[in-house]
Amino acid sequence: MRGWVNAMSDAVKARAASGNRDVIGVLVHRDADTADPVGRLAEELNGQLAGLPVDARAIVPVQETEAWWLAYPAALAAIRSWWAKAVHDPSGDTERIAGPKELLQRQTRRTTGDSRGQYVESDSRAIAAQIVLLPGWRGSWRGQAPPSLERALQAVESVGDS
Secondary structure: OHHHHHHHHHHHHHHHHOOOOOOOEEEEEOOOOOOOOOOHHHHHHHHHHOOOOOEEEEEOOOOOHHHHHHOOHHHHHHHOHHHHHOOOOOOOOHHHOOOHHHHHHHHHOOOOOOOOOOOOHHHHHHHHHHHHHOOOOOOOOOOOOOHHHHHHHHHHHHOOOO
16 A cells, blocks of 8 residues: 555655645545444554655545445435435444445435435535534534544544644
8 A cells, every 4th residue: 555655745745846835734535344443444544644745644434434424314315305214323323334335325226226316426525515514513413423434523623733
């Protein structure tokens, strides 16, 4: 994996050398693809990013990014009305769901079996935009998000602090 970190470092250095000094940080997203409740994979990736010439942070959803989306059924329903039925774990621990992407795809398929309008990865940007519009997102909802999303939000907020 070190090769891509070196390539990223070279790209940041080239941008700075060209007079464009607006790169204050780099966020690297990688799904954990497994259970990782304490964020070991993020720590490992952050270690690899330590050599970059700018502040860098790992964003590592436990299981997959879709585990985050499943924690916010109101945001899913805002995208397409029939997504309101998407599975929501009443325990709130959506990171324990194995295969959250596949689950979300199955649950958002229309009952007719028609796959049009079914969740696809490119819907993620719209879902994230809906989540931040939810009442209390920056207040009371913080601290109730999936743990890896909390860690990701803290990482984003800390970029440029180093």
